[in-house]
Amino acid sequence: MIYYFLPTAGIAGGVKVGFQFMEALITLGVPGVVAIPGGEAPQWFASSVPVVERREALERITPQDWAVINWPQDLDDLAASGARLICHMQGTPTMERVFSHPGMLYLTCWEQADRHLKQNFGRDTIPVGISVSRCFFGPGEVKLDNEAAYMPRRGLDIATKAARSLKRLNWRPMDGLDEPQVCRYLQRAGVYLATAMGEQFGLPSLEAMAAGCLVASVPVAGGMEYLRDGYNCLVDEPERLIQRLGEMMHPSQAGRRELMRLRARATAFDYHPYALKRRLAHLLRGPLKGLKD
Amino acid sequence: MSPNQLTVIIPSRGMLAILEQCLAALGRSLEAAGLREQSTVAVVDNATAPPLPPKRIAAAGAELLRLDAHHSFSQANNLAARRWPAANYLLLNNDVLLQPETIAEMLGLLERIPQAGICGARMVFPDGTLQHAGVVFGPGKQGPYHLLRAQPSHLMPRVDREFQAVTGACMLIRHELWQELGGLDESYPFGLEDIDFCLRTRQIGRPIFCCQGSESLHFESMTPGRVKLDVGSRELFMSRWQGRYTIDG
Numbered sequence: 095m096i097y098y099f100l101p102t103a104g105i106a107g108g109v110k111v112g113f114q115f116m117e118a119l120i121t122l123g124v125p126g127v128v129a130i131p132g133g134e135a136p137q138w139f140a141s142s143v144p145v146v147e148r149r150e151a152l153e154r155i156t157p158q159d160w161a162v163i164n165w166p167q168d169l170d171d172l173a174a175s176g177a178r179l180i181c182h183m184q185g186t187p188t189m190e191r192v193f194s195h196p197g198m199l200y201l202t203c204w205e206q207a208d209r210h211l212k213q214n215f216g217r218d219t220i221p222v223g224i225s226v227s228r229c230f231f232g233p234g235e236v237k238l239d240n241e242a243a244y245m246p247r248r249g250l251d252i253a254t255k256a257a258r259s260l261k262r263l264n265w266r267p268m269d270g271l272d273e274p275q276v277c278r279y280l281q282r283a284g285v286y287l288a289t290a291m292g293e294q295f296g297l298p299s300l301e302a303m304a305a306g307c308l309v310a311s312v313p314v315a316g317g318m319e320y321l322r323d324g325y326n327c328l329v330d331e332p333e334r335l336i337q338r339l340g341e342m343m344h345p346s347q348a349g350r351r352e353l354m355r356l357r358a359r360a361t362a363f364d365y366h367p368y369a370l371k372r373r374l375a376h377l378l379r380g381p382l383k384g385l386k387d
Numbered sequence: 388m389s390p391n392q393l394t395v396i397i398p399s400r401g402m403l404a405i406l407e408q409c410l411a412a413l414g415r416s417l418e419a420a421g422l423r424e425q426s427t428v429a430v431v432d433n434a435t436a437p438p439l440p441p442k443r444i445a446a447a448g449a450e451l452l453r454l455d456a457h458h459s460f461s462q463a464n465n466l467a468a469r470r471w472p473a474a475n476y477l478l479l480n481n482d483v484l485l486q487p488e489t490i491a492e493m494l495g496l497l498e499r500i501p502q503a504g505i506c507g508a509r510m511v512f513p514d515g516t517l518q519h520a521g522v523v524f525g526p527g528k529q530g531p532y533h534l535l536r537a538q539p540s541h542l543m544p545r546v547d548r549e550f551q552a553v554t555g556a557c558m559l560i561r562h563e564l565w566q567e568l569g570g571l572d573e574s575y576p577f578g579l580e581d582i583d584f585c586l587r588t589r590q591i592g593r594p595i596f597c598c599q600g601s602e603s604l605h606f607e608s609m610t611p612g613r614v615k616l617d618v619g620s621r622e623l624f625m626s627r628w629q630g631r632y633t634i635d636g
Contacts, residue, residue, distance in 0.1 A: 113615055127590055133631045137634055144525075144551075145590075
């Protein structure tokens with residue numbers, strides 16, 4: 095049985111990635127639960143993964159079980175549990191102690207996480223990837239070409255500059271929303287501006303691509319593998335990004351915008367939950383065979 | 388204990404006429420599964436006044452457990468499971484008329500998927516709309532509900548599917564799971580103890596499926612006083628579980 099330990103059920107990309115990973119494994123017949131303090135289950139996105147109280151999980155876990163760690167503070171408790179340890183590596187935060195721990199199985203979500211572990215710590219890794227919730231792929235409402243969504247939590251100054259420069263666009267902040275609400279915003283928006291410089295979990299941009307938005311992103315750490323500048327999105331330093339987005343929003347560029355949105359959707363389909371499930375099914379017949387024990 | 392041994396538990400508070408129809412349909416389903424001889428059908432008379440007539444229950448091929456004082460749905464099922472232990476338990480409501488192939492399908496699923504702990508069954512109302520094809524969970528106070536309830540049956544694909552919960556109106560449970568969880572939680576007055584059991588089942592890593600191959604008939608909530616008791620059960624369920632299950636509906 096797999097116990098995936100998370101510090102919170104609150105709104106954070108890492109929480110959703112963890113649940114989506116477990117959802118795929120459970121549907122493939124791997125028994126598992128997510129362990130969270132207080133047994134609190136996230137209510138802000140769709141999932142059917144069972145949740146247990148963290149303390150209860152630590153009492154129940156045996157050396158035959160697997161414990162998934164993605165929060166460095168959990169290392170001591172999980173190592174003491176005697177369970178087999180997995181690091182589900184979503185970004186490249188400061189997890190040196192975890193990376194130095196012997197006998198850990200490393201599963202990576204992004205290429206940059208994979209590179210980081212291999213190059214800096216000499217670790218063998220298994221890239222498992224991530225997925226985007228099914229709802230973002232839906233047909234949604236009519237898309238408004240001049241509606242631009244952004245998340246003000248990080249990089250608000252960039253969004254503010256963009257809003258001042260590009261007055262033709264209607265700017266819609268998305269903050270503290272649950273997944274169905276974010277989904278509705280993105281399906282309606284023609285543009286998504288990603289403003290979190292060096293973002294570790296590049297999930298929102300990928301969700302926006304699945305929803306058919308033209309994504310304009312500052313350079314990020316997690317997710318550069320799907321952000322292909324000039325092909326399916328725009329990626330640039332803030333000043334230049336705003337300028338390029340302005341050019342792209344010119345009425346004469348309608349065809350290019352549409353093409354970029356279609357390419358973005360096509361790219362996102364590689365991250366559909368079925369794609370993650372297929373990849374994991376393959377890995378469960380090979381290097382992850384032990385997870386079914 | 389033979390792996391195919393089955394105890395079917397049917398609590399009943401009165402409702403003799405529908406109970407006899409339920410037993411007749413159950414008999415056909417057990418026969419079709421080739422389990423007539425290996426099964427015990429236990430009717431729990433939950434303080435019916437006057438008591439259910441033992442001869443008519445015996446004539447239908449069932450054992451009778453008479454309870455003189457009213458017990459909760461959980462207690463009634465737990466008592467019968469203790470009295471007639473078996474490799475699998477089928478909890479069945481007295482207003483469910485099984486299709487002949489239903490039990491074979493449910494047992495087949497448990498055999499095919501060894502880690503599965505519970506299997507439910509697709510059921511329709513008399514008008515042919517869906518009564519149950521799996522239980523999903525909504526946000527806030529919505530809580531658990533039947534997916535596509537009262538919707539045309541063709542909207543739900545005929546593919547066996549995993550759920551967070553299935554209804555206890557027709558629920559097949561492995562003995563070792565029943566033992567591990569200590570049966571149904573007896574603090575529920577009437578209702579949602581089945582969902583509580585399902586959530587606890589998944590917390591120990593056992594998946595739950597709903598068979599979609601056949602459509603049995605479920606009249607639903609025929610027991611007198613059921614709706615009133617349901618209110619207390621819902622309050623208890625939500626106080627225990629709200630915020631502790633994921634939202635999939």
